[in-house]
Amino acid sequence: MPLDSAQIRHRNFMKLFNDFINKHPDEPRRGMLKAFASRLQLSERYLSHIKCNRKNIGANLARTIEKRLRLPHGWMDREHDPYTMPLDDKEKIFIATALAFFRARPIEARDSLMHYFQQQFADAE
Structure with missing residues (x-):
């Protein structure tokens, strides 16, 4: 069964968050959500709700995340399989x-x- 837009955006958010963590291997994991929130210029509490799937990522927030991370418009709305996406x-x-x-x-x-x-x-x- 295909994922709906909320599930796709949540999965992409988690991918971005995990990529952020992996880019900072020497940082303690406990403060990474706060650092990611700072990078996105968003509230840590709000991101915590998104991370725990208590809140969905709407279209406006999806565009904000894309803009702040310099991702193409609509990136948050598409499925990204790391095994099928060539890097270059x-x-x-x-x-x-x-x-x-x-x-x-x-x-x-x-x-x-x-x-x-x-x-x-x-x-x-």
């Missing part, structure tokens, strides 16, 4: 090439990938 053009080209190879020769592509992984694990030992 090089990654897009790599994924397209790998997919074309797999679709043209699935057995050879699988065997090549398995061989590569085996080499990586052997080199790590």
Whole structure:
């Protein structure tokens, strides 16, 4: 069942918050919501309600978050799967090439990938 806009926005908020935490690994986790609220220029209490899913993120707040984090308009309203979103053009080209190879020769592509992984694990030992 597809997610509704409130669920998508909450999931994206949590992704942004977790990304913020990961960018500050040396900071104590306890104060991160306050720091994130400061970054967004929003109330920590309000963000706490959003984080705990007591309040939904409306369209105005979604646009505010996008603006303050320099995200494209509408970013908060779309699902973002980290495994399907290429980071840059090089990654897009790599994924397209790998997919074309797999679709043209699935057995050879699988065997090549398995061989590569085996080499990586052997080199790590």
